[in-house]
Amino acid sequence: MESTSGPVFATLRGERVHLVELGEEHLEAVHRWRSDPEVTRYWIIQSVPTMEELNSWLRRNRESGSLTFAVIDEHGSLIGYTDVFDIDLEHRRCEIALMIGERRSWGRGYAREALSILLGHLFARPDDGGLGMHKVTLAVFAENLAARRVYQACGFQEDGVLRHDMYRDGAWHDQILMSILEDEFRSVSCRSRK
């Protein structure tokens, strides 16, 4: 992995995918993904945002210091995005969310690679252009087995269960809280498997 620009929105390069700052030019695709019930089945928000709402979301993210990256595959195609939010520099922790929105790209190891690249950046020391995080957290629907597999493969551990945390399709669903510490990331290789 190599960083090619400043410490915050470096372009993060892996073997196949790279991450760049998500910009307004990417929002049409985000809108399409957020309109696809297959993609949002286990996403925290299922209502479809308008383009105006997506523009506001991006603006708010920038203002609050969240980092939102576009995931680009080896052909230069935009396939998803990932969000780093609640960045706490005092306690050196943050939360992430990840969406590979192009369904034809599922099952090819892109999520695993994108996550590996992102974690490398989040755990790298500020001197090396990273964020110097100690811990990265996320929440995932218990039923989202593919996502849980990706997170586990990258070294995330389960911290606990938020029981009946979401009501969807006439039923209650648990969310699993997961986290990874800097040492755990360094001892796991989840780069690319394909």
Ligand SMILES: CC(C)(COP(=O)(O)OP(=O)(O)OC[C@H]1O[C@@H](n2cnc3c(N)ncnc32)[C@H](O)[C@@H]1OP(=O)(O)O)[C@@H](O)C(=O)NCCC(=O)NCCS
């Ligand atoms: C979940 C998601 C990120 C996975 O992306 P992806 O690029 O397909 O993931 P990868 O190909 O890197 O890995 C998927 C893994 O899940 C496994 N998997 C897929 N479907 C599965 C299922 N139903 N049960 C168990 N494992 C499954 C795959 O075999 C693979 O594991 P492996 O590498 O050990 O073979 C993607 O489907 C997505 O973005 N979905 C919509 C948004 C979402 O749910 N995001 C997560 C919110 S927490």
